[in-house]
Amino acid sequence: MNDLEEKNELDTRYEVLKIALQEQNLSDFRENFLELHIYEQGQFYESLTEKERAQMYSYLSPKELADMFDSLEEDEDALKEYLEEMRPSYAAAMLSAMYTDNAVDLLNLLGKKDTAKYLSLMSPEAAAEIKELLHYEDETAGAIMTTEYVSILANQSVGSAMRYLKKEAAVAETIYYIYVVNDQNQLVGVISLRDLIVNEDETFISEIMSERVISVHVGDDQFDVAQTFRDYDFLALPVTDYEDHLLGIVTVDDIIDVIDEEATSDYSGLAGVNVEEVSESPLKASTRRLPWLITLLFLGMATATLIAKYEVLVSEASILAVFISLITGTAGNAGTQSLAVAVRRLAISDDKEKSFIRVLISEILTGLITGAVTGITIFGIVAVWKGNPILGFVIGMAMMAAITVANLAGSLIPMLMDRLGFDPAVASGPFITTLSDLTSVLIYFNIAALFMSHFQ
Amino acid sequence: MNDLEEKNELDTRYEVLKIALQEQNLSDFRENFLELHIYEQGQFYESLTEKERAQMYSYLSPKELADMFDSLEEDEDALKEYLEEMRPSYAAAMLSAMYTDNAVDLLNLLGKKDTAKYLSLMSPEAAAEIKELLHYEDETAGAIMTTEYVSILANQSVGSAMRYLKKEAAVAETIYYIYVVNDQNQLVGVISLRDLIVNEDETFISEIMSERVISVHVGDDQFDVAQTFRDYDFLALPVTDYEDHLLGIVTVDDIIDVIDEEATSDYSGLAGVNVEEVSESPLKASTRRLPWLITLLFLGMATATLIAKYEVLVSEASILAVFISLITGTAGNAGTQSLAVAVRRLAISDDKEKSFIRVLISEILTGLITGAVTGITIFGIVAVWKGNPILGFVIGMAMMAAITVANLAGSLIPMLMDRLGFDPAVASGPFITTLSDLTSVLIYFNIAALFMSHFQ
Incomplete structure (x- = not known):
């Protein structure tokens, strides 16, 4: 099948399901629905009307719906709506049947009151498991971990571990790593299912487990995880507390979401807009973009005020106005490049302290080199175009200085923010370019004032 | 252990290994080295001198080194150097022992001549496997897939499949999915190891396998995968050809690299600089950044030429010069926001054709709203600051028009590039802002010329 055929085949399946709903054909619906992958179930579910969804709730068990809900990646409002339209006891049963980390993500969207309501409708065990995860801080290992892992004691044999695994396989989020704990539930080893399979039933876990377990702490930042x-x-x-007690596991599918989130946040920072929600009304999009635009407008006013101080200079030599945007624009471009590299470097560097001075020197040198090349280029252009080498010299010098300063700002500001404990990605691109406008204008007019008498 | 203790513990281990190398203590070295995780082995290896590395090659078998090389993520030059310093037959043996996809990645770094040399030193089987993958196009499923998967026939029992798995576990890249093929090696089903484990030995694979296999085609773009x-x-x-023959598998660890690559490319595009290599000399960094800067400088010259045409206007009302950078800067910021959202939308949208007009209208409306709010704000500021409401009106109108046009360009250009088959992320931020400078200046001076007689 090619991609198109696959898509058509899936559309046909969705069609068949819709017809089964319309004809109230429970068995047809169940048979075809449960054949779908949970992601496809979710895609189908999201395409339904409220009435059709209500019908689905009566056709599927809370557990069956829970599997699908585990894979839903809708926006907050839609998810809230789905939960609210279910009977509370049905919703609570579904939440209990979901993987705990996903159930907690859903409950975190609701108010405290609703969360308490659903918890009260669950079995005490399910409620306790969820409560345990509810209080972990956002964006930490604790917030993305799940408690559905498999753990065993070291003095078991491979055979008994396999029998235990068979029992747990239905509820565990992954059975491909088995964590070995002591009687205080402290993590002492790890063994992969691959290792279990290739070893004989009689072998003891303690003989084949790896004792060097790579683990993360419950309070670790999710990006570090x-x-x-x-x-x-x-x-x-595995996720542990500070006394090595095993608390849960983080799985790779959740990490892919974290990596996407990380990329989106860096990207949003560079653009000065949160790009997370891409399909919204113009009014909503505007309210999201305006705060940055207006803030930057006021910052830009500083540049305007500065230029106003040189108005006399401009009125004497209006040719100066011609090159304002060229110098601010080019310096802004250089600053953005420098910023992007700095933010990226901070994200992947392990040893930030050591490299601070080295990076700074490197950026100044890069600024001087790119500035000199760009400056000489524009000197040539202006000298020929305007037949005025002195003006060319002024523009070229200003360009070089402005680019060097912009490079410095582009790398210095995110590094300082990082040192002060802020996310360096917040030092956004527009902020750097607007700031660099200010310094560029200052440099430009001061150099121009110096040589004023020579180029007129 | 907390993070610091873990780091210190690892440093101690690396120290012990270095001493073992210095004392030429083979057995100590092997024991301690093989205890490390392959990623840590790689970190240690990268910290060595050429002489120490040469010693390592004599202490480890090609297979042992291959495991470590599978996890190395060094830059091209370093990897090439490593290969070249090994004896060719040792390097060839190591390449044969690596997962095929990783070996192919390494060979792709070398010239054709070197690749042929290593292939000639391998066993015919290993060379054939590698050759098969060498000719897939970069950035496709074929280029990132590996051939070390486990496949079985449908008429086997769970027990016999498990026995086969035990044998394959040592060489397969993943044993957690087993692919079911017919006698023409066409993919007909999939079963997870989890399913094998929970079912009885006598059950037939055909009874429990899932027949709806989600697969990708060998030519699919890696980002789609x-x-x-x-x-x-x-x-x-699983990766298949266009007749459903199973060719290989793509594993999630390779996909994490693809996702990182995707994010880096979008991010680089927005900044107008390739941020992939972050630790390079100022000279290298400059040669990477200058092409964009100089290109944009020439584009910026167009804006300067345009302003030059209005030099008479500026010399009559030098106050106009004060607001050039404010208008170009703010419009540039708006354009960057719009660009970022558009690129993101294109990356995640499934149905690009349908939404083209809708997105365009939405962006124009967003531009008008943000433009109106920003325009009214600047009107108020200028009217009060300069005591000149007509000038304020000119600046406000120009701001609104410039922002709307910048928004349009920011969303239109990436969409057009996408339609023409280019990567929309290449429509970089600096390009959009420089272009928006041009239109902003045009708009500004035309509006100013219209009202010239009124505000002086």
Whole structure:
């Protein structure tokens, strides 16, 4: 099948399901629906009307719906709506049947009151598991971990571990790593299912387990957890508290979401707009973009005020006005490049302290080199175009200085923000360019004032 | 252990290894080295001198080194150097022992001559496997897939499949999905190791396998493959040709690299600089940044030429010069926001054709709203600051028009590039802002010329 055929085949399946709903054919619906992958179930579900969804709730068990809900990646409002339209006891049963980390993500969208309502409708065990995860801070390992892991004791044999695994396989989020704990539930080893399979039933776990377990702490930043996944290529990582007690696991599918989030946030920072929600009304999009635009407008006013101080200079030599936007624009471009490299470097560097001075010197040198080349180029252009080498010299010098300063700002500001504990990606591109406008104008008019008498 | 203790513990291990190398203590070295995770082995290896590395090659078998090389993520030059310093027969043996996809990645760094040399030193089977993957186009499923998967026939029992798996576990890249093929090696089903484990030994594979296999085609773009991983949360996906023959699998660890690459490319595009290599000399960094800067400088010259045409206007009312950078800057910021959202939307949208007009209208409306709010704000400021409401009106109108046009350009250009088959991320931020400078100046001076007689 090619992609198109596959898409058509899937559309046909969705059609068949819709007809089954319309004809109230429960068995047809169930048979065809449960054949779909949970992601496809979710795609179908999202395409339904409220009435059709209500019908689905009566056709599927809370557990069956829970599997699908585990894979839903809708926006907050839609997810809230779905939960609210279910009978509370049905919703609570579904939440209990979901993987705990996903159930917690859903409950975090609701108010405290609704969360309490659903918890009260669950079995005490399910409610306790969820409550345990509810209080972890956002964006930490604790917030993305799940408690559905498999753990065993070291004095078991491979055979008994396999029998235990068979029992747990239905509820665990992953069975491909088995964590070995002592009787205080402290993590002492790890063994992969691959290792279990290639060893004889009689072998003891303690003989074949790896005692050097790579783990993360419950309070670790989720981006650091993602980096550990990138480095070690694991499918799951155990999460412990500060006394090595095993609390849960983070799985690679959740990490892919974290990596996407990380990329989106860096990207949003560079653009000065949160790009997370891309399909919204112009009014909503405007309210999202205006705060930055207006803030930058006021910052830009500083540049305008500065130029106003040189109005006399401009009125004497209006040719100066011609090159304002060229100098501010080029310096802004250089600053953006420098910023992007700095933010990226901070994201992947392990040893930030050591490299601070080195990076700074490197950026100044890069600024001087790019500035000199660009400056000489514009000197040539202006000298020929306007037949005025002195004016060319002024523009070229200003260009070089402005680019060097912009490069410095582009790399210095994110590094300072990082040192002060802020996310360096917040030092956005527009902020750097607007700031660099200010310094560029200052440099430009001061150099121009110096040589004023020579080029007129 | 906390993070710091873990880091210190690892440093101690690296120290012990270095001493073992210095003391030429083979058995100590091997024991301690093989205890490390392959990622850590790689970190240690990268910290060595050429002489120490040469010693390592004599202490480790090609297979042991291959495991470590599978996880190396160094830059091209370093990897080439490593290969070249090994004896050719040792390097060839190591390449044969690596996962085929990684070996191919390495060979792609070398010239044709070197590749042929290593292939000639391998066993015919290993060379054939590698050759098969060498000719797939960059950035396709074929280029990132590996051939170390496990496949079985449908008429086997769970027990016999498990026995086969035990044998294959040592060489397969993943054993957590087993692919079911017919006697023409066409993909007919899939079963997870989890399913094998929970079913009885006597059950036939055909009874429990899933016949709806999600697969990708060998020529599919790697970013599309990554999207399928995101949607379906798989650990691996089978790759087929256009007649459903199973050719290989793509595993989730390779997909994480693809997702990082995707994010870096979008981010680089927005900044107008390739941020992939972050630790390079100022000279190298400059040669990377200058092409864009100089290109944009020439584009910026168009704006300067345009302003030059209005020099008479500026010399009559030098106050106009004060607001040039404010208008170009703000419009540039708006254009960058719009660009970022458009590129993101194109990256995640499934149905690009349908939404083209809708997005365009939405962006124009967003431009008008943000433009109106920003325009009214600047009107108020200028009217009060300069005591000149007519000038304020000119600046406000120009601001609104410039922002709307910049928004339009920011969303239109990436969409057009996408339609023409280019990567929309190449429509970089600096390009959009420089272009928007041009239109902003045009708009500004034309409006100013209209009202010239009124505000002086």
